[in-house]
């Protein structure tokens with residue numbers, strides 16, 4: 224897929240002012256193919272050449288209620304008249320915390336601006352609370368861009384070694400090796416390996432941070448009982464269970480993954496859908512831990528947490544979600560999955576469709592079901608990438624990174640679906656001859 228002439232010219236201009244022409248490495252698609260956005264509305268996004276795309280990236284997931292949603296913009300415009308940043312408590316912030324408590328069944332909340340800040344803060348809270356230093360995560364899980372997240376996020380499978388004694392691979396340069404001494408990363412969905420590690424090392428481990436479904440591995444699902452097992456082991460060993468709901472929160476259910484999978488974590492992190500694209504994020508959790516966050520106790524701070532614009536966005540987003548917008552999201556996702564299945568069955572390729580309806584993913588693999596990172600990593604990404612490249616060329620835009628699921632918004636319609644499945648079928652046919 225090549226960008227049009229106006230996008231290309233604008234991207235060339237961007238490269239002279241922004242490192243690599245982007246504000247995040249994940250947004251660089253290549254010198255000739257990195258699109259520059261002109262505008263977006265509802266489920267659609269237009270590039271600089273006025274080419275329209277049905278958007279299933281939704282800004283890496285947040286925009287669940289559609290781009291430039293009028294009710295949210297109006298609410299923010301009104302809220303902004305009181306000012307934005309006070310670094311003092313304001314009423315919008317209180318309202319959002321009250322709504323998160325009610326919808327997600329948590330006791331107390333602290334606001335942040337990004338998912339990265341939320342997971343970093345939650346890890347700090349867990350360390351202070353337990354008096355232990357080590358963090359346990361799962362291979363293929365991504366918890367943001369700080370140093371305690373970027374281990375075994377998507378390593379070459381040969382680099383991870385044998386699953387009973389895996390190595391830790393940093394995502395890139397600049398992450399101190401010494402941070403790796405404070406980390407464990409284990410295969411997702413493997414109770415035996417987790418149990419063994421905890422039996423030996425529980426006394427060092429402050430928290431287990433888990434993406435309830437691997438939203439950064441094409442939505443690999445937890446197998447029956449795995450999250451319950453993590454919960455039980457955390458309780459047994461006094462380890463803080465952090466559910467990283469940055470992608471799943473206020474998306475897969477009103478109460479997020481805690482509700483969807485019926486598992487209660489000690490701490491939960493939210494971002495993305497909480498603000499529908501505005502930088503609203505939060506650390507939430509049970510009173511016994513979150514009640515310890517405060518002056519002279521567990522440190523947490525920041526200038527912009529709870530600012531009026533982000534909180535007004537979240538205030539309206541949570542009202543709209545409470546009023547039932549997720550029904551439309553789930554309905555579209557269900558139909559999209561059914562459409563994919565029909566098309567891929569007739570193409571005769573081995574595949575797995577997985578994930579919650581609100582964020583489904585596809586892996587081309589001989590596996591019956593993907594349960595861990597290596598299943599995704601050993602999949603046929605060339606085929607997936609080629610199909611997605613053609614979809615984008617034809618006006619349907621999931622992320623071109625095969626680790627990203629397709630994100631559904633409440634603005635995607637049945638009419639869009641007809642177009643989208645037509646494009647998907649044509650693309651599959653052109654790639655799988």
Ligand SMILES: Cc1ncc(COP(=O)(O)O)c(C=O)c1O
Pocket residue numbers: 283336337338339340342365366367368434438439467468469470494495
């Ligand atoms: C599960 C998860 N946690 C944390 C983050 C980091 O969030 P942010 O990009 O808002 O810093 C992400 C981002 O994709 C994520 O998917």
